[in-house]
Amino acid sequence: MDKKLIIIPALTVFVVFLWFMAVFSPLKKQGSELKNKIDVLLQRERAKISDKELEAVRVLVDSLEKRIERGERKFIPEENLLDFGRGIEKILGNYNISLVSITPNYPSLAIFKDNASAVVELPIRLEMQGRFLSFAKFLDNVPDLPFILRTTEVTIKVEEKTSKAVTIILQGVIVLTKERKNNDISDKKNIDKRA
Structure with a gap:
């Protein structure tokens, strides 16, 4: 009987360990992969330029081109x-x-x-x-x-x-x-x- 008392808790610990390795470890790995994908997507979104910013840059370039053209006309x-x-x-x-x-x-x-x-x-x-x-x-x-x-x-x-x-x-x-x-x-x- 003493052996059964030792084997049952050991088996329980072993089953919990196997369950942890079989279920929780892949979930943790998937979670870290998802977090990395989300970080990459967030960096891409932050790197994108909004339409307003793009239009402001276009207006600035156009005004600079006009100023250069006016300056060249003064040569x-x-x-x-x-x-x-x-x-x-x-x-x-x-x-x-x-x-x-x-x-x-x-x-x-x-x-x-x-x-x-x-x-x-x-x-x-x-x-x-x-x-x-x-x-x-x-x-x-x-x-x-x-x-x-x-x-x-x-x-x-x-x-x-x-x-x-x-x-x-x-x-x-x-x-x-x-x-x-x-x-x-x-x-x-x-x-x-x-x-």
Whole structure:
């Protein structure tokens, strides 16, 4: 009888152990596999971009492309460099400022002509006369000019203490390009057809 008392609890423990190994262990393994699959799916969902975020990125890219295009339209074609002088004189006239002299950096221009680069920044020096407030209005509107003008130095000289006119020397950079604009080419074709 003593043997039966020892064998019955041992068999019970062995059966419980087998049940645990047969039923609970696979369930635990399936649970951990499901947890891993859920983690992978959650990571994929977090990595997805919502339609709103995607549309916001598209709008940002479109606005950047438009800004780049507007900036490229402000490049001055090399053959229009002489027209730049007349154009700046006309623009300054709108602000009641007279252009005394304009001096491009000719060595930079010569290097540009010899260089393979399609775009170059040409240093220029503009000497102007006018009232200080008129010049301030001109400087406020520099970003709206039809060309890129980056100012590096502005010098103001007062001729007489009684006069409201000042001489302003503006040193800066304009952007030249070797490429011709499409509308310039079509205008020249139209002129050739008329002749």
